[in-house]
Amino acid sequence: MRKPRIAIAGFQHETNCYSLTKAGLAEFEMSDSWPAMLHGQQVISQTLGMNLPIAGFADAAKVAGYEIIPILWCAAEPSAQVTDTAFETITGMILEGLREAGPLDGVYLDLHGAMVTEGFADGEGELLRRVRAQIGENIPLVASLDLHANISADMCGHADYLAIFRTYPHLDMAQTGARCQPMLARLLRGEVLHKAFRPVPYLIPLHAQYTGAPPFSTLYDSLPDLRQRGINADIALGFTAADFPDTGPSCVAYAETAGQAEAATEEILSRFLALEPRVDRSLLSLDEAVWISHQRRDKPLILADVQDNPGAGGTSGTTGLLRALMIGKSKSVLSGLFHDPELAAKSHVAGKSARFHADLGGEIRPARAGPVGMPVRSSFPERWNLPLFWRNVWRRCCDAWKKCCIKAHRR
């Protein structure tokens, strides 16, 4: 029996429309905490075993006995809009790969879901529209999305199935890619999956989106119950910094009948609405943060500067919190990370272990705090493995955050 021929590709960007620097082609070509742009078989060999949706899908597809045709995978760090050049070049490469792949039985795409480009507010909607236009209506097109996706009716309309991460911090990226395979198998068997989509009429800031405790754990806990009733549903909590008309949380459902799918999204929407008063949008003022740092000196305390989150398009160069802690004379503070290319260049000129006066951060508009002056000493790690370094920082932050949220919940 002939193996199903499935093309796979990935194009990921989380766009912060308020950020200062755009994502050009170079940002998608270089490696960061994730691999550099991958072509052909590299897509499989260089993501093998990683917690990435495309790696999870490729594994599941291999077990299912599919012939996989890998085309391209790329991602850039969150930033302002994706440039038209980058979007057109990468989309063009994916479409060309699909054309050259020969007869296909299905397509899987590893997307984020909150990409805004210079020319298209709904980046993934446009990408899925072009892929659908090229492969036609009869070839199944499935995609996985980040929990921070801002899903549009267009995205849902062009894809036969959308799977979404169910954890934040994202622990189930590969699992989400893998969840696309059994649904693709159903479509390949000729089953009709009816779909429904509902946007949710309120926004949830990132710091209130933890999925390991209420209120949002209760929403995710309801998904297995729907699954038992034959409905595959998923929830996106949205990414508020990608500012366009479809920004916000939403849910999708797939079922044997349109009525079942519609009823499932109605059910999830009503749960969302009931949770709104329980969403904790509160933030500490700088004075409160400093006060707490003085009170909680018996154990480590983590203060997250949520307005300058480099994992969501922040510049990582603002100094307001550091300045407040210094003025408030907080003790034993480890503050980081700062992105300050000028200071880094100055350190390299000064040499290892050199001591000098530095003005740290704050130079990037629209930071209001300005640079913080301090004596510093240059230090260069012998072997600087940036991807490993960021993975370790991310893992430690996730662990610490999880513990804090669980404690906060218990209180």
Ligand SMILES: [Zn+2]
């Ligand atoms: Zn995310």
